[in-house]
Amino acid sequence: MTTNPTIPLTTPVKAVNIGAELFADALRTQGVEAIQLQWQPPPAALAEFQGSLAKMRAGKSAQRIAAANGRAIAALNAADPWWIDMKPAIEVVPGLKRNMILKSGPPLPWEKSCPTQQNGVINGILHEGLADTPEAAVELIRQGKVEVASANDYAIVGPGAGILTPSMIVNVVEDRATGKRGFCAPFEGPNQGGLCGWGTYSPEIRRFLLELNDTIGPLLSRILRAEGGIAVRQIITRGVEMGDETHTRQDAEGLILINRLLFLLMKHEPSPSAARDACVDFLEKTERFFHPIGMASAMSVTQSLKNIEDSTIVTTLCGNGVEYGIKVSALGDQWFTAPSPQLTGMYLASDAKAGDTLPWIGDSSVLEAVGLGGFAAAASPAVARLLGRTFGDAVAQSRELAEICLTANRNFLVPALDYNGSPTGIDILKVLETGILPAIHGGMISKTGLRVGAGVARVPLACFSGAFKTYLNQLFKIQ
């Protein structure tokens, strides 16, 4: 038996030292480069997985997993999302039904859902005209005549309570690299706390939603189709260079997009019209107009990460105010959930308290699945201050999260990371090896459904350990 007959340790020797630093020093004194790893033992809760993880790294499975994750990385880097249309959800979202109300986060029985989301679903039923009173709406749900489903399972992003009804307009984003689509309803103008957002409903909200359907949606749809869509990737690329991390802050991205849209409105609707006025008014009042398009883009990209055999990449991250859930590529559409985490950050009002806010609710952390938000913290000095932290801390957060990622996203180059790509592609194996949990940026919502601040949370460990156990059971029978 012979092996490759060269000494595998080649010159120059360059070492990484894990453990007592004297071993690194011994090399350094000889002029050999040695890097000390800031190694920390995995948390006690992870001790039980380390044996299986080591076997997985050492065994034949390692190559299969690496190859599978390589496909996911390729999809992330090749992603090319385009905002192509605005249409009522029922017309464009595959699998949607007339008697379906969508909401954010993993599925949850009606009784266990938080009141904010319950109210939102009831409002959705009323909005669709399926019932006349909240009581009748609840009865429809109990009888199964209205189906309450997770938006995420339909490639729809539901921010906040995530309420979406079949008739509501959605932004349609298509990843031109794969043809896969993601959807997200536009923010509802000045009343951002409206139906879609946080589960409240009012005559003003209703009026605005109908205006979207009748006036704004059709005009923007016509423009988008005439233009062949608007490329989103470039907008995010520029935004990340201009201080956006694209989740809590998308100011630059919004300006770039709205600037473009105003020119397009003049080009395609040269004469003053009620529809054009409505659009301009909508764009002026909807500060975070870009946000749903950014989220739908992320959703379109994550679609091609799904169902890659053996891949350990996280494809979905979201919460419903009670539970937080993830999905993992090789495990398809199975949810792995844990109690939803609380956010820490800054409140709009001086007297708001942690206990007033809901635990994480919303699908917006799909952005984190493609390397934005918490992973791109280093892109946004302003968001760093959300936590009362320094910009250095934000850079450190991105660097820390790189430890659990499969790649650096070449589409999102971060100046403060020396134009390295934002860390992208959460690997459940790396999470369980290090105990580093994904940081997710987002809005804080009060129990009554109002936006009260912004902050950051960490995805609960139990989501990853649950997924890993299933992964082992289903795919790797390790003796």
Added chain:
Amino acid sequence: MLIKCIIRTNEYHDSVFLMGVARQAGQIPGVRRAALGMGTAMNKGLLKDMELFEESADAASPNDLIIALRVADENTLAAAQAEVERLLKEKYAAKSGGGGFQCGAPAHRTIAAACAKEPGLNLALISLPGEYAVAEAAKALSQGLNVYMFSDDISYADEVMLKQLAREKNLLMMGPGCGVAFVQQVAIGLASKVNPGAIGLIAASGSGLQETMVQIDRLGEGVSHAIGTGGRDLRDEVGGLATLQALDLLEADAQTKVIVLISKPPGAKTAAAVLERVRVCRKPVVVNFIGGTPESVTAAGAHFAATFGETAERAVCLARGEAFKPRDTDADLREIVERETAAHAAGQRYLRGIFCGGTLAEEAMMVMRPLLSEIHSNTGLLPEFTLKDVRVSEKHTIIDIGTEDFTRGRPHAAIDPAPRIERFAAEAADPSVAVILLDFLLGYGCHDDPCGIMAGPIAGAIANAKKSGRRLSVVASICGTELDPQRASAQLRKLLDAGVIVMPGNAQAAQLAGMIAAAAQAG
């Protein structure tokens, strides 16, 4: 209760900054709630939600700042407004310290991250507790790194798993329990530096490898590569995985002309497999299975050596194409023995050896066995004389001070001399002791002055013994070279000045000490 919205026209601040100001404003006495925002439609809606909206805010444009306060009375309002305006002015005050781009920049927490950011990494050194070491070694190998593992408390199954993975990926898995390696002229672990040369070594013994390399250096030859395999590699549970791989590598390595194989006695099955591989090896192989017998080794066409000194001599002769001639040094030693025993007091009868190198302790026992009938120890080499209490010597005793009994919670004895200094004092004070035998390990990673730190206690003990009418003989060898950071010649001077009889190798030191003890017992 008063709700007031103060408009500051054409003054933009970003929302995150304003939230910070609001938080501070909320701490002003009398302020019930405060919020600041640009005059956008959305923010006006939010102020209504927070019950902070007042008619005057309607006039604010998105370029105007709204300061919304809910306060007890007008006085509080004025104070709060002043404070908020002060906070707004402080906007540009820089935060001192702690921040900046480089905060936490170069630190990597995982091997994967280090590999991604540090091109050219090719070796991982692992000295974590065993429960973590396996996982990290697996990660390192899967990243294409060679591994040197000092950690030793891992299972056979894990060791086999790692070594098989290394072999599949054509990487070195040195360890678990690897103390010494010297690859590409780099001393890895607690190793001495030697000159480059034609002799390649494979060793399942750290101090055995170190001593052999040092003796090769002393004879003027050099080393191509010295691959440590970890002490258990030739047990049947592991099956010599790393040794067999290293034999392939060194046989193919152009610089290597002679191969040296060092191990404690192998498992029967593994010995057969390894010697079969040695038999077909195209290069001469010198084998030292510590305490082993020559028959099977010579049957495999290899050269048998009983001590590390002899191993080095045979390898050097093979490298130079000279015939090996055993040297008889006993004549030189007898003179020293006579001098020492003449000075011993009546009750001085016993030998005590205190070793940092475990294999050196075993070699000393093998060398002294023909001279002394009973050698107690904690090495396990002579099971019938295993010490009942490792802290209490009996008659002739050899202690490996590097075992878990002495090093629990401390670094290895080659790094931390304290346990040996303590033990030395106890042995030196024992009036039945005639001779104390010591080894001194030099090299990168070892204590920076191992002889210097023992010199004082040794000189003191010899002087004390003299006051009590005894002659305390101290015999030692230095396992190190001139290329080591401690410099062997400088270390030698310190021992000689302290009154130590220093021999050129461990086997000779053991031989001399054994002869002194035998003579003391007889006299």
